[in-house]
Amino acid sequence: DGLCMYSRFYEAEQMFGFMVSKGCFPDVVTYSILINGYCKSRKVEHGMRLFFEMSQRGVVRNTVTYTIIIQGYCRAGKLNVAEEFFKQMVFCGVPPNIITYNVLLHGLCDNGKIEKALVVLEDMQKSGMDADIVTYNIIIRGMCKAGEVADAWDLYCSLSLKGLVPDIWTYTTMMLGLYKKGLRREADALFRKMKEDGILPSECYGYS
Template identity: 25%
Template sequence: MTMPIFSPILRSLLNPTIPFPSKFLLPYLPLTNIFLLRSFSTQNPSNSTKSITPLQKQFDSWVHHLKPGFTPSDVNRALKAQTDPDLALDIFRWTAQQRSYSHTHLTYLTAIKLLISGRRYRQAETLVDEVIAGACDVTVPLYNSIIRFCCGRKFLFNRSFDVYKKMLRSENCKPTLETYALLFNSLLRRFNKLNVCYVYLHSVRSLTKQMKTSGVIPDLFVSNMIIKAYSKCLEVDEAIRVFRELGLYGCEPNAYSYGYIVKGLCEKGRVNQGFRFYKEMRDKNLVPSGSTYMIMVCTLSLDRRMKDAVEVMFDMLDNNRSPDHLTYKTVLEGLCREGKADDAFELLDECRKKDVSLNDRMYKTLLNELHYICRE
C-alpha cells in the first residue's frame, strides 16, 4: 500500500516526533510588540497624510472661483479681495501659469501694491523687475507706483531714475507732475549735509529743466521743493528766481516758500534781505516755522540788531513757538555785550512768563550764564 504524500507541515501535525519546519516558524515577539503591530496595521491610512492648511483651503477656494477662461479683470478682483499678501502672490503666480492668459498692467499694479502694504519688499522688487523687463504693457500709474516704491527703498534709489528715463523715451507714458514730485522729494531727503547737497543739486537742475521742456507745470508743492534745494545749497538767487515765478504758475507763496528763502538768505549773510522777506511774510499773516524764527533771531542778534531780534522773538512767543536754549543765549549775550545787562535780565523774566517750555532748569542755566557774562 502506497503511503500518501503529505506536506511537511501536515506530517509534523500528525506525528509529534517530527519537528515543525523552521522556515514556517514566526520569530518570537513580546506581547507589547504584537499589540503595537496590530494597532499599527489597523490605523486609518488617511491619518498619515498631511492635513490641509487654512491658507491652502483659501487658495483652493479662490482657484475654484476663477472659472475657465478668466480675464485679467477677474484676477484683479480676486487679488483685491485678499488681505494676505502671500495668498495674493500665490494666486498671481498660479494664474500666470494657465494657458491663454497673461497678466496686464492692472494685475501687476494691484499685486505690487498688496506686496508693499504687506511689507513683502523682496517679492515686490521681483515684480518690479518683471515689469521693467517688459512682462506687461505699462501705464503711467504703474510707472509712478514703481518709482514711489524705489524712492522709498535706500538701495533702489538709482532704479527710480532708470524708470524715469524709460518714461521719457516712451510715447504714451510721459512723466507727470506726480512723477517729478516723487523724484524731487527723494532727492531732497539726501540734502542732509552741505557737501552732499551740491552733488544732488545738479540732478535738481536737470529735473527742473526736463519738467519745463516736457510742458509739465509745477504746483506749489514741487516749486517749494525746488526753492528748498537751492536754499540748502545757498544758491539764494536761484531760489528767489523760482520764488518770483510762482505767480506765473498760478501759485501763491505760503509759509514754507518764505521760510526757505529767509533761511537761505540768513545763512548766506544777507540779513537785510532776509528780514525784508520775513516782514513781507508777516504782513500776509503767514506764521513762520520755529526754525525760521530762531535763525532770524540769531542772525539779527549776531548782526547787533538787538531791537529787531527781540521784536521777532516776542512775535515768536505770541505765535506759540518756543525758542531753544541757543536762541535765548544768543539774544541775552548780545544785550550784555552792548551794555544792556538790566534789559537782558528783564527780558529773561518776561520770557519765562510767556514761554511754557522755559522750565526752571533752563531758566537757572540761562541765569547763571547771564551772571557769568556780566562779570566779564
C-alpha cells in the same frame, strides 16, 4: 521715494524710466520726489534737469516743486538763483505758501542777508499771508547770528502783539544770542520766563 531717501538715484531713475516705458507717465508728485532727493543730496543741477523735463512732458509744476528747488539752491548757497526761482514762481501764478517763504527766509538769514529777509517778510504780509512762529524764529536766529541782538530782542518782545506764543526754539535762540553778547542777566531772566511758561529746561536741547 524710498530709493531717493537712501540716495539710490540710479535705481530710482531706472524705475522712473521703467514707468515711462510701460505707459505710466510720472506726475508732479513723482517728479517732486525725485527732485527733492537730488536737492537734499546737494545735486541741484540733476534736480533741475528733471524740473525742466516736467514742462517738456506737460507736467505742471506746483508749489511743492518750486519750494524744493528754492530750498536746494539756498542749501547750495546760491541765493540769487533761489530768489529768481521764487520770482518765477510768482510770475507763473504758482502761489508760495508759508513753507516756501520760510525756506527762502532761512536761506537769506543763514547767509547774513537780514535786510533782504525783512523785505521778503514784508512782501509776505502784504500778500495777506500771516507769518507763524517758525518764520519769526528764523529771523530772530538770523539777527542773533549777525550780532543784531537788540533787533532780535525787539522782535521777540513783539510776538505777543502778533498773537504768537514763543516756543522752545524762540527761547533757545534768544537766550544764546543774549549770552553771546555778554547779557547774562537778561538771558537768565528769559530762562526763568521760559520755565514759567511751562517749557522745561530739559526740553531745551540747544541751550547750555
